Amino acid sequence: MYKFFHHVFFAIIVASIFPTFAIADVVAPSARNDLQTDKIDPYHARFGRTRALVAVIGENGSADSSTELVDFVVPYGILARSGATQTIAVATHAGVLNMRPALRLQAQTSMDEFDARFADGADYVIVPAVSKYNDPILLAWLTAQAGKGATIVSICDGALVVANSGLMKGHRATAHWDTEDLRPKKYPETTWLKNRRYVTDGKIVSSAGISAAIPVSLALVEAIAGYNRAAALAQDLGVTEWSAQHNSEVFHPRFGVNLWAFIAANYTNRWFHSRQEIDVPVASGIDEISLALTADAYSRTGRSKVFAIAASTEILQTRNGLMLIPDRMISDKNPSDRMLPEFDAAPSALTLDHALAGIADRYGRSTAYAVALDFEYPGFRK
Helix, strand or coil: CCCHHHCHHHHHHHHCCCCCCCCCCCCCHHHCCCHHHHCCCCCCCCCCCCCEEEEEEECCCCCCCCEEHHHHHHHHHHHHHHCCEEEEEEECCCCEEEEECCCEEECCEEHHHHHHHCCCCCCEEEECCECCCCCHHHHHHHHHHHHCCCEEEECCCHHHHHHHHCCCCCCEECCCHHHCCHHHHHCCCCEECCCECEEEECCEEEECCHHHHHHHHHHHHHHHHCHHHHHHHHHHHCCCCCCCECCHHHHCCCCCCCHHHHHHHHHHHHHHCCCEEEEEECCCCCCHHHHHHHHHHHCCCCCEEEEEEECCCCCEECCCCCEECCCEECCCCCCCCEECCCCCCCCHHHHHHHHHHHHHHHHCHHHHHHHHHHCCCCCCCC
């Protein structure tokens, strides 16, 4: 964590004497005005397209490249499920996308292949957080797509990628609460807002922390296909609303409020506990949204990491066409520490609540609370 790590050792001493309280699920006063301006502009079909063309971009330029799992998979899954878009998983290069903090995907296409197929460019480009914010190939491609008229949508700290491209200069934007102090210093020509789930400024749309991928994706569906389509999809996902209302301030590490939870997940869990390996069973047709939320949450505890296990390690397709590479086979001789149950028919977005409840049962509510804070998710109470 950007701000947190600078003070952690002092905080360990002090924070242990304070209790932990709940996230206040309220809207900060500064966020109550102008939320109506965060409606994403309605989609207007171009080039004779019957559906909006959406590219979700991941970075895989080197062996240590990674792309944030939920930032990438959740917008893909929601937009593809809407039926209103042609959504394509794109990578900077052909091949495997190593997702952070867990799982692997096979890119459906590369940027070069996408450009050859869609010379007019995408209507929307979704930009997740990636390990290399300054990848010149990625930055040049984003600039080119914007030049062709695409709306650029950053998820979480994917905003740093877009800001590095120069496309956010002169615009309003937001990102994960953890980079709140960094962004104005590094990108002073952007007006950085807090206390927003997402911010719309013309063809630049940005969202807050990881879990904000859900409401901003529904806002995109509303812009593309109308409120009724978005509302029906939200009900299917288990989401009650997707407004920009948010209070980012309550997620910052604070003495007497939530600091001990951060210390538990990021330090004590790692120092005093061995990491458990947790398998999640996968098969063709698996709900990629439920899988991403679960794998991401469990892999942020400091106690565990998730692996996809299947009958074989052959690539399989998820519910909406992502190509998932299983990590292990069920027949492997070395068992994991735990196998999660198969996903049931529960609405996809509620999987995060189920995962946090499971983490609380297994590793304690402080650890689950820390994961919720990392997700910038207001729905979990400590």
